[in-house]
Amino acid sequence: MNAYIKNILITFAIGCLVFVIGNAFYNGFAFKSTNALLINFSFYQLYTFVLGYSNMHYFNYLEKKTWETKNGVSIKRVIIGIVGSIIITIIGLFILRALTAVIYEGTTFETFIAKESWRNYSFGIWITLSIVITFHAFYFFAKLQQQKVKEQKVIAGTASAKFDALKNQLDPHFLFNSLNVLTSLIEENPDNAQKFTTSLSKVYRYVLEQKNKDLVTVDEELAFAKTYMSLLKMRFEDSIVFEIPEQATNPESKVVPLSLQLLLENAVKHNIVTSSKPLHIKIYEENGNLIVENNLQIKQIVKKSSGVGLNNITQRYQLLTTKKVNINQDANRFAVAIPMLTKQITSMERINTNTKEDAYYRAKKRVEEIKGFYGNLTSYCLVIPFLIFINYSTSSNFQWFWFPMFGWGMGVVIHAFTVFGYGKTWEERKINEILEKEEQQNKWR
Numbered sequence: 001m002n003a004y005i006k007n008i009l010i011t012f013a014i015g016c017l018v019f020v021i022g023n024a025f026y027n028g029f030a031f032k033s034t035n036a037l038l039i040n041f042s043f044y045q046l047y048t049f050v051l052g053y054s055n056m057h058y059f060n061y062l063e064k065k066t067w068e069t070k071n072g073v074s075i076k077r078v079i080i081g082i083v084g085s086i087i088i089t090i091i092g093l094f095i096l097r098a099l100t101a102v103i104y105e106g107t108t109f110e111t112f113i114a115k116e117s118w119r120n121y122s123f124g125i126w127i128t129l130s131i132v133i134t135f136h137a138f139y140f141f142a143k144l145q146q147q148k149v150k151e152q153k154v155i156a157g158t159a160s161a162k163f164d165a166l167k168n169q170l171d172p173h174f175l176f177n178s179l180n181v182l183t184s185l186i187e188e189n190p191d192n193a194q195k196f197t198t199s200l201s202k203v204y205r206y207v208l209e210q211k212n213k214d215l216v217t218v219d220e221e222l223a224f225a226k227t228y229m230s231l232l233k234m235r236f237e238d239s240i241v242f243e244i245p246e247q248a249t250n251p252e253s254k255v256v257p258l259s260l261q262l263l264l265e266n267a268v269k270h271n272i273v274t275s276s277k278p279l280h281i282k283i284y285e286e287n288g289n290l291i292v293e294n295n296l297q298i299k300q301i302v303k304k305s306s307g308v309g310l311n312n313i314t315q316r317y318q319l320l321t322t323k324k325v326n327i328n329q330d331a332n333r334f335a336v337a338i339p340m341l342t343k344q345i346t347s348m349e350r351i352n353t354n355t356k357e358d359a360y361y362r363a364k365k366r367v368e369e370i371k372g373f374y375g376n377l378t379s380y381c382l383v384i385p386f387l388i389f390i391n392y393s394t395s396s397n398f399q400w401f402w403f404p405m406f407g408w409g410m411g412v413v414i415h416a417f418t419v420f421g422y423g424k425t426w427e428e429r430k431i432n433e434i435l436e437k438e439e440q441q442n443k444w445r
Contacts, residue, residue, distance in 0.1 A: 005055065009374060012381050015048030018127055020405065034392055041385065043100070051092045051128065055085050058332055059135075064337075078140070082132055089128040093121050183193075184235065192234040210257035214320065218248035218255055218290060218340055225260040227285065232268060239273045243282040253340035255290060256316045263292040263336050266310060272297045289326070289337035296334045313338065373419040380412050 011191040021040050062081055067074035097120065101112040182200065185192045206224050210216055222244060229242045264281060271294060281294045313336075314325045323339035384405050384432045391401040 006374070007053075009377055011049055011052040013377055014052060014131065015045040016384065017383055017409075018048055019044040021127070031392065034389060037388065037392055047093070047124070047322070051089055051124070054092050055128070055132065058084055058088055082129070085128055085132045086125060089124055090121055092125045152294070158412055177356060178296070181413050188235070196231055196234050199227070199234075202232065203227055207258065213257055215254040215341060216257045218252065218253045221250060221255050221260050221290075222283070223248065224258075225264065228261050228264060232264070236268075236273050236279075237275075239275050239278050240268070241278055241280045243280075243284075245284060249285060249373060250340070250342060253342050255338055255340060256313060256320070259313050259338050260290075260292065262310070262313055263338075267292070267294040267334070270298060271295075272299055285340070286337070288340055288342075290340050291335055291337045293333060294327065294336040296332055310336065314343065369419050373415050376415055377412055380408055387414070 019167055022044060023040070031040065051382055059081065062084075097116075098109065101107045102109055182193060182196055197258040199225060203224070206227070226244060229244070233242075258285065267279065267281055269281050277297055279294060279297070281292065283292050284292065285291070310325075310327070317323065317325050317339065321339060321341055323341070325339070326337040328335045328337070385399070387401045387404060
């Protein structure tokens with residue numbers, strides 16, 4: 001129902017515009033009487049409604065068909081749409097003019113045909129072409145923007161799904177490796193195995209708590225690393241030596257969850273850890289990175305790596321930032337530097353604030369904006385003809401109604417652009433589109 005009223009109001013507004021343009025070009029509003037003015041205005045509205053709704057149904061018919069598009073635009077669809085609109089306009093004008101001549105003017109059909117010329121159709125075709133071309137330009141521009149947004153959502157959705165899959169790898173991976181350590185402890189030190197089991201439950205709780213987070217603060221990760229180190233100390237005792245800061249220099253800095261645990265696990269897994277050759281692991285900050293460094297004493301026989309650890313960290317960072325995970329190795333040292341991220345420019349925070357209450361108020365504001373526009377348009381369509389009537393009833397020598405007609409008309413046009421996507425709301429959509437695009441390039445830094 002709202003769409004039906006909207007179409008009526010838009011068609012009526014177009015009819016008013018065509019009435020002004022037509023009379024400005026042909027007779028300069030030189031009407032003999034107010035009654036002649038109203039009759040002329042009524043005929044313009046009749047022609048506009050018939051031709052407007054005919055073209056509207058034709059456009060809806062074309063929309064139901066499938067068209068091959070390039071960058072969201074179908075050239076074939078545009079050509080068929082414009083040519084079809086011209087044919088519909090010519091047929092519609094011929095029928096309307098014939099009915100007007102026969103029914104209203106009382107002439108015969110043969111007389112009407114004899115007097116017909118191309119000039120009688122040129123104005124209608126020119127108006128139709130102007131409206132149709134403008135409409136197609138705005139329509140395909142909107143379709144192109146929708147296509148871009150859709151593509152960005154697909155990219156973002158794919159990246160999000162991939163990121164979740166990487167995070168879900170960590171649960172079974174961590175539990176499996178922890179159970180391996182526990183199995184070794186049961187054989188080597190049953191008392192420590194009991195303590196390990198108790199501590200493991202606390203550690204795994206952290207794993208579950210961070211499951212749905214993309215990033216955690218460095219302080220949280222450092223605290224967890226200390227707890228995990230205590231588990232390793234139960235097994236290796238003095239064969240492993242840790243050096244770790246109490247907290248980060250920037251409390252707002254963040255890293256991907258469980259990154260330190262995975263790097264510590266890799267260090268122990270790939271290196272000899274004995275009392276004669278203790279493993280020294282140091283965690284420290286340098287140039288905006290959190291570095292995990294250990295002395296290199298590679299095991300001669302190592303089980304085939306699952307590839308989850310370091311590869312997982314690298315891929316998760318690739319989905320979040322352009323900063324790289326750096327791996328450095330020399331004869332005596334192995335170090336991995338993971339970026340500490342401090343500023344988020346993605347849409348994640350916007351998503352978290354997108355509550356139902358916010359959505360309701362935004363929708364309510366949108367409805368009020370639309371209602372305001374239609375109120376403005378309705379007032380314009382009612383008041384301007386009345387002003388024209390007053391002008392011609394009092395004095396037709398000075399046509400002062402042109403000033404409010406064009407001044408107010410420009411305001412209505414600007415209002416329409418603002419409400420229906422080419423003003424503030426268009427700016428907001430473009431900002432969001434740019435942010436989504438930047439999300440793929442400069443997400444965190």
